[in-house]
Amino acid sequence: MPHLLRFSRxxxxxxxxxxxxTGQSKAELIExxxxxxxRDLExxxxxxxxxxxxxGVxxxxxDQVLRESGLGA
Structure with missing residues (x-):
């Protein structure tokens, strides 16, 4: 599905x-x-x-993690 993109000058x-x-199309370069x-953003x-x-989480x-793992005091 084609998309319309507007770029700055x-x-x-x-x-x-x-x-x-490079001899590549602008579409190839954009893709x-x-x-x-x-990938970087993800x-x-x-x-x-x-x-x-x-x-809220x-x-x-x-200290709690160490106690529950048996490693803390």
């Missing part, structure tokens, strides 16, 4: 130059850029989600 100019210098970018968001639990304290 600067990005459009850069895409044109890159397409001319490649999105593929790389979305990794970043998954990491942020792991480090920041949702509001209490994480156990380190």
């Amino acid at each position: 600067d990005i459009e100019t850069r895409l044109e130059r890159l397409a001319q210098s 490649r850029c999105l593929g790389v970018g979305i 990794a970043q968001l998954l990491l942020e989600d792991a480090l920041n639990p949702p509001m 209490d994480r156990p304290s380190l």
Whole structure:
């Protein structure tokens, strides 16, 4: 399904130059850029989600984790 994207003049100019210098179409370059970018974004968001639990969810304290594991006092 095609999508309509609007880019700034600067990005459009850069895409044109890159397409001319590489011989690839702008569509190929955009798809490649999105593929790389979305992998990075997914990794970043998954990491942020792991480090920041949702509001209202209490994480156990380190002392509690150690006690429950039998390693704490």
